[in-house]
Amino acid sequence: MKNQANPWLTSNLWVLGLGMLPAILLIGVLLYFTAWAFAFSFTDLALVGRKSVEWEWVGLENFQRLFTRRGFLESLWTTVIFVFFSAIVGQSVLGFLLAAALRGTRSTLRSVVEVCIMLGWLLPDIVAAFLWSATTAQTGLINQLIIRPLGLPPVNFINDYALPVVTIANIWKGTAWSYLLFSAALDSVSREVVEAAKVDGATPMQRIWLVQLPIIRPHIATNMLFITIWTFTYFPLIFAMTGGGPGRQTETLAVFLYNQSFARGNLGFGSAISVAMLVIVGCLSLVYLRMLREPK
């Protein structure tokens, strides 16, 4: 920490340290909770009943149950589909396309589109769940505007196509984040580079694919990292729309975790689920971080 060049820092080290203290304290609390959750995963602790007081260490039993009992692997698969289509394909690609298309457009059109997308993002989860349940219901907007005029019988989307519906709802809700990030990233690509590519005869497709995308690759990796984490553990929208149903069609890991921990009261097993989720997302993040670090 010998930082002779910055005397206003070195002479005030204790002030800086004091400033960091609250954050260190709160992070300690976070670590403490996390350690607790880890410890729970090796016990048969329950929310209510005898096991809530006289719990025992059960070793790796909870983790064995992840693979031997039905539920976890199915939920994992549902989550993978949900994350892949709603976050990686939906939000990222759509967000990028919108950012690329709106770049340098007239300001009114840009503002209108931006505000429309943002409204989805700003809407509280529970309200968004209402909205999409109503829109995809048998008497909802999609049936009244598209299915009925075609002379087809109304479809109960939220029931018959639950996973696609929550996926679309999440795309609707989350694209704004990717859009904003990509929009800022594209603004940072210098105009000269793009102009030079144009002079060299690159088509618009090539300009995006071969010039702009490689430049903003760190942004893409960061975006992927954040939205993967968020979507992987995203809970309220799905829970409020379907509660995981019908059957278990939309029971992603976050919903499965909630159902096991709080509806069924198996806190030990629930903790094992969250530890498993942490490991999975951790591995995914390492892949993204590698993408971020790697020199071009």
Added chain:
Amino acid sequence: MESNAPSRLTAIALTFMAVIWISPFSWLILNAFNPLSTGQLEIPRAVGLDNFAQAVSGNAGRQFINSMMIAAGTATLSVIVGISAAYPLSRLKIPGRNAFLWTLVLLRMLPAAGVLVPLYFTAQRMGLLNQLGVIIALTVLNLPFTLLLLKNFFDTVPIELEEAAYVEGASLFQIVTKIVLPMSRAGIAVVWFFSFTGAWNEFLLPLIFARVQDAFPMSVGLYAAFGQQGAINYGFLTAFSIIYAAPAVGVYFLLRRNMNTGFAGVGVKG
């Protein structure tokens, strides 16, 4: 000049997108302003504000204040704690600081439901099963992201400016408040906004922490209103939803100017 102006086709496609994006709101608006709302998508025969009057007459005012306190409290506390730690993290060459920050972010991937039980027990023991408890808990959960984002913003403030100010005789406090903070204003606004909307939307924590109806924020109130009067009162629900959604939208428009600049810092570095 600007030659990549959109073709007519792009403009039409974008307009189409916007219309699709906004269309689910039709149900919300049509029902909220229809005093005889049935929850169906239909053109109202009468238009009126009765639903809104009903929505604000009950506990909504109290819940609005609760939500506002939780959201503004969390956002402000997060930003203050975050700034005072992120500035040293950005300026001092503490070994392994980046690895440390990313480890924190990784840890934060533990689903909130996973730390809910220890969180509840601790809050109970410390007598924090109230709004202050919710604010502190949300700040704890926010902190890894807040720290990472704020540190990235501070990294972009050129240290030469601080050197110049020091030579002119400015103190550390003056350097931070007169140079660093103003220059990273957009970033701070973005972080504040994220924390605010996150806390405003938060449902699970207040649901478990709020033991009495007086302490419910709007998210819990809305959820609780579902089963209250026997049959679901859609007019009330939709009007309540609009009131509930309004502040986050309002804050966005207030801070909108800062958004693009602020987001530029989100990407870049690890």
